[in-house]
Amino acid sequence: MVRPPETVADIAARLGRPTTTVSKTWTRHPAWPAPLEQRRGRWRLYDPDDVDRFVRDHIDRQTPELDPARLYTARELEDAGIGITAGTIRADRTRGRWPAPDNTDGGVNRWTGATATAALAARRAYRRNTEG
Structure with a gap:
């Protein structure tokens, strides 16, 4: 059509x-x-x-497939091609726009793939208008 x-x-x-x-x-x-x-x-x-x-x-940013159980640093998330930089993740974290890390062993913030994927889905640029 x-x-x-x-x-x-x-x-x-x-x-x-x-x-x-x-x-x-x-x-x-x-x-x-x-x-x-x-x-x-x-x-x-x-x-x-x-x-x-x-x-x-x-x-439209397409969220890459992240292993839901694996822990990622901000730099590893950037390198995975999620569409935002490690610096943006750190800045958003201080502003309350990125979730708390799932693991902080050794003083390094790490997020599971599931947490990162959920955070990315909540970002405006990743959402699609499903109305209409």
């Missing part, structure tokens, strides 16, 4: 993101899809399938 073309406002509403994020950030990304030749009034239109591919490839 062919979906109708969308404006930036349509895209933002469908994906549950602010219009300004789509218009001022996403559309400036080099991989953002080219607008279609047609317009809706003065608004450019985009193919929703092209937009979905862009979001999948450049916006």
Whole structure:
């Protein structure tokens, strides 16, 4: 089924993101899809399938498979490709946005893969709008 073309406002509403994020950030990304030749009034239109591919490839962070029982340091989590740095984990920890470590043996903070995966799922950039 062919979906109708969308404006930036349509895209933002469908994906549950602010219009300004789509218009001022996403559309400036080099991989953002080219607008279609047609317009809706003065608004450019985009193919929703092209937009979905862009979001999948450049916006949505896919949490890597972490061993749920293994303990990871912040650096090991960064190296696993979770999409945030060890410094961000440490900063978020001090601000209460990252869970307490599951293990602190030897003075080193470690989180299980299950804890890290749950923390990543709670981060805004990892959530998808499931409404609508």
